[in-house]
Amino acid sequence: MREAAALLDSVRERVGSVVVGQQELVDRLLMALICNGHVLIEGIPGIAKTLTVKVLAQALNADFSRVQFTPDLLPGDLLGTLLYQPTEGTFRTEKGPIFANVVLADEINRAPAKVQSALLEAMQEGQVTLGKESHDLPRPFLVMATQNPIEQEGTYELPEAQIDRFMFKLLVTYPTIAEEQEIMRRMAASAPVLDVEPVIGLNQIVQMRKLLDNVRCDQKIESYILRLVDATRHPANAGLDLAGYIRYGASPRATIYLLKGARARACLNQRDFIIPEDVKDVAVDILRHRIAINYRAEAAGMTSVKLVEQILAAVEIDSK
Numbered sequence: 001m002r003e004a005a006a007l008l009d010s011v012r013e014r015v016g017s018v019v020v021g022q023q024e025l026v027d028r029l030l031m032a033l034i035c036n037g038h039v040l041i042e043g044i045p046g047i048a049k050t051l052t053v054k055v056l057a058q059a060l061n062a063d064f065s066r067v068q069f070t071p072d073l074l075p076g077d078l079l080g081t082l083l084y085q086p087t088e089g090t091f092r093t094e095k096g097p098i099f100a101n102v103v104l105a106d107e108i109n110r111a112p113a114k115v116q117s118a119l120l121e122a123m124q125e126g127q128v129t130l131g132k133e134s135h136d137l138p139r140p141f142l143v144m145a146t147q148n149p150i151e152q153e154g155t156y157e158l159p160e161a162q163i164d165r166f167m168f169k170l171l172v173t174y175p176t177i178a179e180e181q182e183i184m185r186r187m188a189a190s191a192p193v194l195d196v197e198p199v200i201g202l203n204q205i206v207q208m209r210k211l212l213d214n215v216r217c218d219q220k221i222e223s224y225i226l227r228l229v230d231a232t233r234h235p236a237n238a239g240l241d242l243a244g245y246i247r248y249g250a251s252p253r254a255t256i257y258l259l260k261g262a263r264a265r266a267c268l269n270q271r272d273f274i275i276p277e278d279v280k281d282v283a284v285d286i287l288r289h290r291i292a293i294n295y296r297a298e299a300a301g302m303t304s305v306k307l308v309e310q311i312l313a314a315v316e317i318d319s320k
Helices: 002-016 023-034 049-059 075-079 113-125 177-187 202-214 219-233 252-268 276-287 295-299 304-314
Strands: 039-043 064-068 080-085 090-095 102-106 127-130 133-136 142-147 168-172 246-248
Touching: 002 023, 002 049, 002 202, 002 252, 023 039, 023 049, 023 142, 023 168, 023 202, 023 252, 049 064, 049 102, 049 142, 075 080, 075 113, 080 127, 090 133, 113 127, 113 142, 168 276, 202 252, 219 246, 219 252, 219 276, 219 304, 252 276, 276 304
Parallel strands: 039 142, 039 168, 064 102, 102 142
Antiparallel strands: 080 090, 127 133
């Protein structure tokens, strides 16, 4: 486990040689990679989201592609298509940009439902269907999607089934003054450094996924995870009067990702066992997009994040 953590630390350092700050974003991307998950990011333009994922792909020696989602994007623009070869009378498969290890889906909620459905199969099944044939995507495969706030013009609300496929939802904010000063110094140079040499290979990421199975989870931690997720559906079980704010709670996929995420955090911290802080650290980013609030909650200024924070404060580890 220490060897795996050391390799991940080397990736962090290599990305940090180009990207200033964004340590939490880098950590969440690494955790999603070794958990076979995906990441959804909401944030303003110009805060190095694209640069971060591009440099991370370079550090992993991974194939990277970026797709700009627009209202006129077609499924074939993302997945690929079949091209007819008139001289041979056959069809040739032309693969799209989805066939990469790391895919940046920029402004994902500007694309229509057909494109979202096409992406859903890739994220969930790790494959793409073109014509009558299915094609496996590279391993590992990570989608990092950015989205604009849904009140902006020209945006679509993502389908609930698709949102649930994202392991994490992150809110990326402005850098600190000190970080922005370093950004200014680096990027104002005539030839800023935007590329890095690989640190580890893709096979090592795949091997780390198997190592996570060896991270021990005490039965009390399992019970804690289950009660946290249950409290999003039945808050009264945790002594909370929040049922009037919730349309529906987190799905069983949240339970799975809480365990996986806690294991990944333990690995990053050179431990082969989970502690309660591992679960608490990932809980907001895993649960915030899996709890649907109603109009009453919005009128009261209640958000899904506030709900999760109240649940974390109310649900305790079983000491028995």
